[in-house]
Amino acid sequence: xxxPLTLATLEGEWAIARLPAGAPVPDWxxxxxxxxxxxxxxxxxxxxxxxxxxxxxxxxxxxxxLVVRGPLDFDAKGILADLAGAIAAADIALLALSTFDxxxxxxxxxxxxxxxxxxxxxxxxxxxxxR
Numbered sequence: 766x767x768x769p770l771t772l773a774t775l776e777g778e779w780a781i782a783r784l785p786a787g788a789p790v791p792d793w794x795x796x797x798x799x800x801x802x803x804x805x806x807x808x809x810x811x812x813x814x815x816x817x818x819x820x821x822x823x824x825x826x827x828x829x830x831l832v833v834r835g836p837l838d839f840d841a842k843g844i845l846a847d848l849a850g851a852i853a854a855a856d857i858a859l860l861a862l863s864t865f866d867x868x869x870x871x872x873x874x875x876x877x878x879x880x881x882x883x884x885x886x887x888x889x890x891x892x893x894x895x896r
Contacts, residue, residue, distance in 0.1 A: 767847045771834040771890040774881075775799055778874060780815040780826035781860065783808050793817040799830055799869070801862055812862075812871070828860070828871045831880070831891065835867030844868055848884065855883035 775798055784791075786808050794802055794811045801812040811818075815826040837844060845861055845868055852859045852872065857880050860871040872880045881891040 767843050769888045772831045772884060773834060773892040774894055775830040776894045778815040779812055779828040779830055780818045780824045782811045782818050782822050782824035827874045829874050829877045831870040833868045837867055851883045851887035852880050855879050
């Protein structure tokens with residue numbers, strides 16, 4: 766078991782967009798609050814505020830972002846497994862990613878309250894709408 770963590774929800778709704786692998790990163794991909802750009806040989810994926818994603822772009826919207834208060838130690842073990850396990854036990858789908866300092870979880874807006882309750886039940890704290 767890991768030590769209790771504190772997660773903060775970010776304001777707003779987020780989308781996960783998919784562009785062709787060779788596409789340039791568009792200007793709308795960036796946000797001062799949070800954005801993520803990942804490229805594989807198959808796709809360019811962008812997580813950005815839903816309102817910024819053009820309607821012509823393939824995307825899934827309606828996500829909320831939870832950020833683990835960091836920075837986290839690079840040698841820490843089981844953080845994502847513990848958080849994901851708590852959310853999976855509540856039958857909630859999850860997208861997870863990591864940055865240099867922390868871990869980030871995305872859940873559907875409709876599942877945010879249940880995900881927060883599941884995290885709290887497993888000993889973690891969840892703060893509302895942080896910037």
